[in-house]
Amino acid sequence: MKRDIILAGVGGQGILSIATVIGDAALNEGLYLKQAEVHGMSQRGGDVQSNLRLSSDPIYSDLIPKGGADLIISLEPMEALRYLPYLKEDGWIVTSSKPFVNIPNYPEIEDVIKHIEAISHHVLLDVETLAKEAGAPAQAANMVLLGAAIPMLGIDHDKIVEGVKRIFARKGEAVVAANLAAIEAGYQASNI
Amino acid sequence: MKHLLLGDEAIAQGAIDAGLSGVYAYPGTPSTEITEYIQLCEKRKALSTNTVETGKIFCQWATNEKTAMEGALGMSYMGKRALVCMKHVGMNVCADAFMNAAITGINGGLVVVAADDPSMHSSQNEQDSRFYAKFAMIPCLEPSNQQEAYDMMHYAFDLSESLRTPILLRVTTRMAHSRAVVETIDTPREQNVLSAPENTNHFILLPAFARKNYAELVEAQADFVQTSEESLYNTYTKGIQPKKAIVTTGIAYNYLREVIGDSQEASVLKITQYPFPATMINQLVADGAEEILVMEEGQPVVEELLRGMVPSSVAVKGRLTGDLPRMGELTPDCVRAALENGNVKTESEKAVPEIVVGRPPALCQGCGHRDMYAALNEVAAEHEGSKIFGDIGCYTLGALSPFHAIHACVEMGASITMAKGAADAGQFPSFAVIGDSTFTHSGMTGLLDCVNSKANVVVLISDNLTTGMTGGQDSAGTGRLEAICLGLGVEPEHVRVVVPLPKNMEEIKQVLREEVAYNGTSVVIARRECIQTLKRHLKAKK
Numbered sequence: 001m002k003r004d005i006i007l008a009g010v011g012g013q014g015i016l017s018i019a020t021v022i023g024d025a026a027l028n029e030g031l032y033l034k035q036a037e038v039h040g041m042s043q044r045g046g047d048v049q050s051n052l053r054l055s056s057d058p059i060y061s062d063l064i065p066k067g068g069a070d071l072i073i074s075l076e077p078m079e080a081l082r083y084l085p086y087l088k089e090d091g092w093i094v095t096s097s098k099p100f101v102n103i104p105n106y107p108e109i110e111d112v113i114k115h116i117e118a119i120s121h122h123v124l125l126d127v128e129t130l131a132k133e134a135g136a137p138a139q140a141a142n143m144v145l146l147g148a149a150i151p152m153l154g155i156d157h158d159k160i161v162e163g164v165k166r167i168f169a170r171k172g173e174a175v176v177a178a179n180l181a182a183i184e185a186g187y188q189a190s191n192i
Numbered sequence: 193m194k195h196l197l198l199g200d201e202a203i204a205q206g207a208i209d210a211g212l213s214g215v216y217a218y219p220g221t222p223s224t225e226i227t228e229y230i231q232l233c234e235k236r237k238a239l240s241t242n243t244v245e246t247g248k249i250f251c252q253w254a255t256n257e258k259t260a261m262e263g264a265l266g267m268s269y270m271g272k273r274a275l276v277c278m279k280h281v282g283m284n285v286c287a288d289a290f291m292n293a294a295i296t297g298i299n300g301g302l303v304v305v306a307a308d309d310p311s312m313h314s315s316q317n318e319q320d321s322r323f324y325a326k327f328a329m330i331p332c333l334e335p336s337n338q339q340e341a342y343d344m345m346h347y348a349f350d351l352s353e354s355l356r357t358p359i360l361l362r363v364t365t366r367m368a369h370s371r372a373v374v375e376t377i378d379t380p381r382e383q384n385v386l387s388a389p390e391n392t393n394h395f396i397l398l399p400a401f402a403r404k405n406y407a408e409l410v411e412a413q414a415d416f417v418q419t420s421e422e423s424l425y426n427t428y429t430k431g432i433q434p435k436k437a438i439v440t441t442g443i444a445y446n447y448l449r450e451v452i453g454d455s456q457e458a459s460v461l462k463i464t465q466y467p468f469p470a471t472m473i474n475q476l477v478a479d480g481a482e483e484i485l486v487m488e489e490g491q492p493v494v495e496e497l498l499r500g501m502v503p504s505s506v507a508v509k510g511r512l513t514g515d516l517p518r519m520g521e522l523t524p525d526c527v528r529a530a531l532e533n534g535n536v537k538t539e540s541e542k543a544v545p546e547i548v549v550g551r552p553p554a555l556c557q558g559c560g561h562r563d564m565y566a567a568l569n570e571v572a573a574e575h576e577g578s579k580i581f582g583d584i585g586c587y588t589l590g591a592l593s594p595f596h597a598i599h600a601c602v603e604m605g606a607s608i609t610m611a612k613g614a615a616d617a618g619q620f621p622s623f624a625v626i627g628d629s630t631f632t633h634s635g636m637t638g639l640l641d642c643v644n645s646k647a648n649v650v651v652l653i654s655d656n657l658t659t660g661m662t663g664g665q666d667s668a669g670t671g672r673l674e675a676i677c678l679g680l681g682v683e684p685e686h687v688r689v690v691v692p693l694p695k696n697m698e699e700i701k702q703v704l705r706e707e708v709a710y711n712g713t714s715v716v717i718a719r720r721e722c723i724q725t726l727k728r729h730l731k732a733k734k
Contacts, residue, residue, distance in 0.1 A: 011553065027196050027373060036370040037198075038313065039221055039663075044586065046553030051370075060337075061450035062370035062443070065524035067541050079551075084542040102554065104593070107547035115545045 001031065002055040003154045004064045006083045009075035010100045011048045014142040017167075018073060019050050021146060025155050025163035026054050036062040045102050047079055054154065071152045075142060076100045077112045077124070084119075092121040094149040094190070096141065098128055123148050123190045134185035136178040143179045147186025157187065197374045199367040200225035202338045203277075203305060205374070206345025208233060211381035213272035213300070214250035216260035218633060219662035220279030221314040222368035223307035227251060227277055228665070247383040253659075255668040256604070256633040257282035261289035261304070268302040268358075269395060271387035273349050280308040281315065281603065283324050285634070293358050294328035295397060295405045299389045301349035302358040307368045310490050310521040316584070316603065318519065320490035325360040325466060329409055331416050332360045332466040333425070334442035338372040340464065344425070346381075355415065364489045366521065367443050413467070421469040428472050430479050431459035437481035439463060439473075441494055444487035447527040468497055477502055485530060486510035489522050552592055560720035561587040563692035564654050565595040567700040568623065571708065572597075578621050579614055583607035583635070585627040586660045598625060605634025612638065612647040621708045624651045629659040632669035636676060642713040643681040650707045651715045653677075654692070656722035664725040677715045686714040693720065 005022075007015040019035055026033045036051040051064045066085050071092045074080035080095040087093070093116060099109050116122050127144040131137065134144070143164065150157050164183055168176045197205060204226045207215070217227040230251045237248075250267070254260035257278045264274035276286070283290065283306050290304065306321035325332030333348055335341040341363065348359045393401045420426060431437070437459040440448050445462050452458075461476055463469070476484070484506060486495040495510035502508060509515040515530045516522065555562050565587075572578035582588055582598030583606065590597040600610055608631075611624035626635050631653050642649055655673055659665040669676055677687045686707060690700045700718070707714035721729075 010551065023196050023371065027194070032373065033196065034370055034372050036366055039224075039369050044553035044556060044589065045551075047551040059372075060446040061524045062366045062372075062446065063523055065450065065528065068524075078548055081545050081548050084544055087542055103549065103551055105549050107549065111547050115547065 001154050002057070003053070003071065004069045005052040005054070005071045005073060005153075006064060006069045006086055007050040007052060007073050008079040008083055009048055010079065010102065011045050013075040013100070014139065015048060015050055015073075015075060018142050018146045019052050021143075021160065021163045021167050022052060022054070022153065022155070024167055025159045028162070029155060029159060031056060032059050034059045034062050047082060049079075049083060071149065073145060073149050075127070075145060077109070077116060078107065081112065081115055087119075090121065092123070092152045093119050094123040094145060094152065095125075096127045096145060097124045098126055125186065125189055127186065130185045130189055131182050134181040136182040136185075140179055140182035143182035144186035144189070147183035148190035150187050151190060193376050193378060195374055195376060196371050197338060197342070198225055198369060198371050199338050199341050199363055200307070200369070201229045202342040202374045203345055203361070203363070204229035204233075205376055206342040207275045207303070207349075208249065209377050209380040210301075210346040210349045211273055211383045212249055212275055213247065213383045214264065214267045215275045215277065216254050216264040216267075217277040218254050218257050218260055218282060219659050219665045220282050220307070221662055222309060222365045223277045223279045223282075223305065224662045224665070225368070226305060227253065253666050253668070257286040258289055261286035261293065264302060265289060265293050265296070268298045268300040269389060271300045271389075272384045273301040275303050275305065277305045278307070279315065280306055280319050280321050281317065282306070283319075283321050285604065287324070290324065290358075291328050292397060294330045294409060295402055296395045297356045297405065297409075298352055298358055299387070300384050301352040303345065303348045303352060303361055304358055305361045305363065308362060308364045308490055310364055310519075313365055316601075318490065320493055321360065321362045322466065322490065322493045325362070326493075328358075328360075329413060330357050330360060331355065331419065332362055334362045334464050334466070335367065336440075336443050336445045336462065336464055338367070338370070338374050340425070341367065342374050342376060344464075347425070351419065355412065355419065357409075357412070362442070364443065364521065366489075417467045417470060420465045420467055421471050423465045423469075425464040426469050426472060427462045428475060429456070429460050431457050433457050434459045434479040435482045437461065437476050437484045439476075439484055439486045439494060439498070441488040444489055444522055444527070447522050447524045448487060450524045451528045451531055463494065468494060470501065473498060473501055477506060481506060483507045483509065485515060487516065487522060487527060487530070553589060554592065555586060555589050556723055558723045559586070560656055560692040560718065560722075561590065561654050563694060563697070563700070563720075564625075564652065564718040565590045565597045567692070567697055567704060568625070568652065569595060569597050571701050571704040572621070572623065574705070575621050575708070577619075578623065579611070579619055580623040580625060581607040581611040581614070583624070583626040583630050584661075585630050587625060587627055587654050590625065604630055605638055608635050608638035608649070608651055609641060611649045611651070612642050612645070615648045616645070620648060622649045624649060626651065626653055627660070628653060628655040628657065628669060628673060629667040631673070632667065632676070636680060639677065639682070639713070639715070640680045646712050648711050649713055650704065651713070653715060653717045655717050655719040656725075657719070658722045658725045660722045660724065664722060664728065673717055682713055682715050686710055686712065687717070688715070689717045689719060691720055692718040
């Protein structure tokens with residue numbers, strides 16, 4: 001088993017929480033894992049990404065080579081496109097459809113969506129709305145996205161659910177329940 | 193026990209398990225998480241009621257890297273193990289203490305961790321800290337993965353105590369900020385007991401004593417080299433085709449393996465300990481190497497060194513020859529290109545669509561720095577040719593859209609002293625913008641210079657009550673900035689405090705105008721808590 005994943009978004013959106021849950025599930029599965037994060041200056045509303053590598057064999061490089069990613073998980077549609085050179089020929093994009101506009105020259109959203117739809121394997125979801133519909137706060141949008149990516153992760157649905165329970169346990173039952181609802185909403189919506 | 197740890201956290205856990213007594217550090221990306229991890233462990237230990245009583249670890253942030261280095265040397269002097277952590281440019285700040293700690297030697301184990309930032313993800317240069325180890329003539333370790341980073345801390349403290357020298361452990365961003373599974377030991381080693389040095393002359397660097405110490409350090413070099421040559425962390429594997437050889441340092445080894453897998457074709461020398469092991473490179477050449485490709489993260493330190501070590505018939509390739517990029521961090525892609533002489537297949541690679549635009553970092557919405565810049569820009573515009581000297585922190589982002597406020601930003605503290613130098617040259621008005629933590633780190637002495645020459649400058653201390661850029665660590669002067677400025681001799685009527693909020697805009701501008709009009713040194717403190725730490729504090733109260 002080997003999965004190379006690029007997590008993308010804008011600083012503050014919560015991509016590292018996605019990585020934390022996958023990491024916890026992978027560790028419990030006895031998988032090898034490497035996860036390169038971005039800290040510091042670029043966190044302030046700039047583009048952020050994390051390289052997450054999972055494998056049943058030892059992993060050397062912390063970085064994913066170009067054309068090597070099985071999956072791009074992005075909390076922002078234009079940010080998903082930024083890492084296309086890293087995506088495998090038959091790789092997947094799982095992304096939020098809602099633009100995060102904090103720059104004056106953000107492109108037309110229709111053009112962004114068109115480019116994503118040009119990738120044969122893609123899942124495009126309004127994760128914030130799905131979170132709300134599932135009775136979870138908008139902050140749980142990242143868990144909706146994670147739920148949608150489960151079929152491509154190479155880790156079973158139930159193992160991810162266990163990871164969510166462990167990671168959010170100290171925040172109380174209500175938070176765990178909200179995040180689990182978000183995971184399910186995404187899992188159902190991706191419909192793969 | 194197996195844990196998922198950042199490289200920084202592996203270093204921290206390794207130090208704790210090696211019997212650490214104190215960590216001394218100033219926050220700086222990518223080194224901050226080392227100290228934060230130790231602080232968290234200490235906090236948990238203090239809250240826990242049923243742990244076995246282990247010694248406390250001192251872990252309060254230092255005012256700057258120099259005070260950190262000196263504090264650690266003092267702890268080492270008393271026989272205990274001390275750790276100093278900083279980002280690469282912090283090495284410049286503590287260089288005086290660092291260089292001379294190599295001359296005094298140590299009593300308790302002393303390890304200095306420098307986290308370099310090639311590609312300048314969050315830094316103003318990409319200087320390579322291995323030069324400092326060579327400069328100070330002390331051993332340097334450069335782990336290739338998170339497990340090695342953990343294991344090497346124990347080794348580093350042992351090495352420090354057996355060779356009686358400080359050890360520099362150098363990491364780079366991708367090691368510091370990448371997580372991997374790390375296996376740790378169950379029981380930490382006991383801390384050292386308090387014991388002053390037998391011979392205090394070692395620590396008194398009068399020329400007569402210093403000459404003797406320096407001679408000992410020079411003499412010890414042969415031991416240091418031998419230790420590197422015998423180190424289990426430096427490995428040489430003769431290849432099936434030994435004409436082609438590869439030398440890797442630190443994490444470059446990972447990129448090599450990523451590209452060539454377990455191939456045994458080329459000879460591979462993996463370096464993670466310095467001084468450079470001369471006999472190993474001699475062996476490589478003796479085995480028939482005609483071409484050596486050097487892969488190292490940072491500046492071409494080893495590549496330059498090897499050019500002087502191998503016969504001229506052996507070609508040394510790397511960053512200097514253009515086989516690898518001259519600057520920036522290594523990637524699996526540039527390593528592949530170097531191994532395949534640039535013949536990389538890229539036809540299947542997808543392009544970034546042209547509609548994708550850059551998204552530079554920006555000050556948070558609602559941040560007090562924004563209101564400070566809004567007012568400052570208006571007042572500065574009232575005078576033709578106003579100059580605003582910036583400093584290091586979140587507020588450096590004032591250089592970008594929409595403010596375009598600052599005209600210089602060089603290193604910690606330079607805002608005040610450069611504004612002074614500009615004023616000395618005849619510039620008016622001359623503003624400095626500096627954060628509270630940067631002010632106590634390196635701005636206070638510059639302000640004293642201003643006061644002493646009655647420099648005509650307006651110093652804005654944008655006080656958000658924290659070290660914001662690195663994630664909100666305690667700031668050394670919180671609650672005492674006015675007292676510090678008064679103590680340094682700024683006239684009491686020219687130490688002003690404003691609250692940077694849109695509703696106070698007129699008042700702030702008026703205060704700035706009055707201080708521009710004053711021919712002397714003024715300080716305007718714009719104080720409002722960082723909105724990130726404020727959110728956290730409100731949450732904690734709930």
